Amino acid sequence: MTIRKKLDNELNKLGKLSPLGFGVGLHIRFASPLISIYTWPTAWQDHYTNNVYGLRDPMVAWAFAKQGVCRWNECPIPDPFNIIKQAAEFGLRYGATISYGRISSRSIVGLARDDREFTLDELVKAQKLVEFMHNKAELPESLTGAQREALKLVATGHRYARAAEALGITESAFKLRLSSARTRLMAKTTAEAVQRAKDYKLL
Numbered sequence: 001m002t003i004r005k006k007l008d009n010e011l012n013k014l015g016k017l018s019p020l021g022f023g024v025g026l027h028i029r030f031a032s033p034l035i036s037i038y039t040w041p042t043a044w045q046d047h048y049t050n051n052v053y054g055l056r057d058p059m060v061a062w063a064f065a066k067q068g069v070c071r072w073n074e075c076p077i078p079d080p081f082n083i084i085k086q087a088a089e090f091g092l093r094y095g096a097t098i099s100y101g102r103i104s105s106r107s108i109v110g111l112a113r114d115d116r117e118f119t120l121d122e123l124v125k126a127q128k129l130v131e132f133m134h135n136k137a138e139l140p141e142s143l144t145g146a147q148r149e150a151l152k153l154v155a156t157g158h159r160y161a162r163a164a165e166a167l168g169i170t171e172s173a174f175k176l177r178l179s180s181a182r183t184r185l186m187a188k189t190t191a192e193a194v195q196r197a198k199d200y201k202l203l
Contacts (some may be wrong), residue, residue, distance in 0.1 A: 006136060007035075010129050015039065017118075017126050018111035021094055026107045026137045030197055033107075034186065035137055039111070044090040048083075054169035056081050060125070063099035063108040069123050071096045096123055098130045107134040143184060143202050155194045188201055 014022055021041060027034035038045055047053075054060060058077035062070055065077075072084050072095040079085075087095065092112040100109045108132045111118065118126075143151070153163035164174035178190050185202075187193035197203045 007133050010133050010136075011037065014109070014111070014126060016128050017122050017129075018113065020114050022112070024133070025108075025109070026134055027101070027105045028108060029105050034105075034196070037064040042093060044087065045091060046177040047086070049092065051081075053081065053083050057083050058099040059084070059095075059110065060108065062108065063097050064103065067099050067101070067106075069096055069098050069127055069159050071117065071123075075115075094118065096126070098123075100127070100134050102132050107137075137186070143181060143197065146177050147181040147184060148197075148203060149195050149198050150174060151181050151190075154178065154190055155198070157202065 011024070013048075016026070021039040022037075023040060023043075023143045024035070024037040025033035040048070058075050058079040059070070059072060061077045062075055070076075073086070075084065084095075087093075093114050095110060095112040095115045096118050098109045098111070099106060099135075107130060109126070111126055149167060150163065153166060159168065160174055161171050164171040165189065178193070182188070182190060182193045185193045185196045187196055194203075
């Protein structure tokens, strides 16, 4: 079962709390999240992406500086590009951002509505969901010896048949080791698994 499937229940609850969509980035390291899910209106998502607002968003800056919950209209960070105002023009009139986790692996989630501010109770529920998803999506602290060997061989340029021969196993068995490593690292591809293993110092 993929991590997205495991998180579906929490994401559904988040969607009910945030009727105009949400943006989820779990375990952001080196500016790249382990898992990212966006349900914003397409027009806003395209506008945000095309203008590279992820690097300019005051709520993102706040989320890396602090942990907790902050309504967009209470953001203490300057917004020279008027991103929050532009979001309102696209219908995202009321929003909040939740930040959780150590700075080296932080999770950031944005929520939006078009009818009213989020209540304190809604924000508390959303914060608990974010904390739960963050902890559920945590990468393992280690790989098995077999997984590590397989990924190291791929990382050094070995083709599957050659790597299997080096380990004294069949190519099918080697592929199974890579598959288990991808699952353990929540990676879609072997290349992604290798990079994550390196980023998390598991190789």
